[in-house]
Amino acid sequence: xxxxxxxxxxxxxxxxxxxxxxxxxxxxxxxxxxxxxxxxxxxxxxxxxxxxxxxxxxxxxxxxxxxxxxxxxxxxxxxxxxxxxxxxxxxxxxxxxxxxxxxxxxxxxxxxxxxxxxxxxxxxxxxxxxxxxxxxxxxxxxxxxxxxxxxxxxxxxxxxxxxxxxxxxxxxxxxxxxxxxxxxxxxxxxxxxxxxxxxxxxxxxxxxxxxxxxxxxxxxxxxxxxxxxxxxxxxxxxxxxxxxxxxxxxxxxxxxxxxxxxxxxxxxxxxxxxxxxxxxxxxxxxxxxxxxxxxxxxxxxxxxxxxxxxxxxxxxxxxxxxxxxxxxxxxxxxxxxxxxxxxxxxxxxxxxxxxxxxxxxxxxxxxxxxxxxxxxxxxxxxxxxxxxxxxxxxxxxxxxxxxxxxxxxxx
Numbered sequence: 039x040x041x042x043x044x045x046x047x048x049x050x051x052x053x054x055x056x057x058x059x060x061x062x063x064x065x066x067x068x069x070x071x072x073x074x075x076x077x078x079x080x081x082x083x084x085x086x087x088x089x090x091x092x093x094x095x096x097x098x099x100x101x102x103x104x105x106x107x108x109x110x111x112x113x114x115x116x117x118x119x120x121x122x123x124x125x126x127x128x129x130x131x132x133x134x135x136x137x138x139x140x141x142x143x144x145x146x147x148x149x150x151x152x153x154x155x156x157x158x159x160x161x162x163x164x165x166x167x168x169x170x171x172x173x174x175x176x177x178x179x180x181x182x183x184x185x186x187x188x189x190x191x192x193x194x195x196x197x198x199x200x201x202x203x204x205x206x207x208x209x210x211x212x213x214x215x216x217x218x219x220x221x222x223x224x225x226x227x228x229x230x231x232x233x234x235x236x237x238x239x240x241x242x243x244x245x246x247x248x249x250x251x252x253x254x255x256x257x258x259x260x261x262x263x264x265x266x267x268x269x270x271x272x273x274x275x276x277x278x279x280x281x282x283x284x285x286x287x288x289x290x291x292x293x294x295x296x297x298x299x300x301x302x303x304x305x306x307x308x309x310x311x312x313x314x315x316x317x318x319x320x321x322x323x324x325x326x327x328x329x330x331x332x333x334x335x336x337x338x339x340x341x342x343x344x345x346x347x348x349x350x351x352x353x354x355x356x357x358x359x360x361x362x363x364x365x366x367x368x369x370x371x372x373x374x375x376x377x378x379x380x381x382x383x384x385x386x387x388x389x390x391x392x393x394x395x396x397x398x399x400x401x402x403x404x405x406x407x408x409x410x411x412x413x414x415x416x417x418x419x420x421x422x423x424x425x426x427x428x429x430x431x432x433x434x435x436x437x438x439x440x441x442x443x444x445x446x447x448x449x
Contacts, residue, residue, distance in 0.1 A: 056123075057103055218272035288328060365388075
């Protein structure tokens, strides 16, 4: 298990707003699903707007907040300039709102939103790089931070170029740039970051020790090369290179799943709390996503591809994040408000800092929403897709309520 030190953790007042805004964007993005149909193209402006609302507003903001906390404790060094996080969040929020408004209402707003997001992510990536230089650790988690930030910068710069192209600022081929942009951000940043975080968070919360990291190391190398191949192949219109990248991505994700299974076999803690349930569901949906993408390459049916991306993003990525919110947030609140009281008075346990009933209801609505929504996309059923969106939105309401209570616990 990756060693963790608590001595370099930034204050709760810096981290908490990231989780607040991430949950708000999650709530809004699940609500807006009710206005979409299960048949679409990824090049549609409204679909692109929703993808940015969910991936930037929920996934990225939560990851940035988590990384602000985890990077220094994993590296065992303090942030070089921790106060930049007070700037990063408002830039991101403003940029996301402008970008989504640009996709849905006035395209002229896209470059302005893209510029704010670009500035925020450049600040985030460079601060991470500077902090990394202070550490002597060379773990796989450290390597994933380095590579994920490189791909984040490539992806966001390309995204800004696309925003200019959509309003006529530059003449570009959107279809190919979209693939490069999506693969760099989703595969290069989000997936690599989750791989790195998995080696720290999953063993820590499940009390698994002494596992071999060879499978995730191979998965890590496959993902790095695959993203590079798809990125370059898309920019140069080299389909054969992109297909090699797709195959390597598939192999990398299978190896990553095998690594998670090897960790699971060593798990000491068998309690089925909401975190454990979300982890099981997350990796189940990752398997479903991989099976769907394999079927898509065999059949070429668009609805199968749509279902695959749904189970990857709404199933695996979102469930991984949601489950860890019920571990990370209570710990941050406890460490800030109750750790100094240990030995002096009775302090709460982490699992007492949120409603188990509320978390359980949220979990089952989310599971139902992901499954119904995925089936709705697969069979192009508007009723199933709308049902999925309704379940997800209901689950998001319970998430918002429990998150709000967790953050004010003990005040």
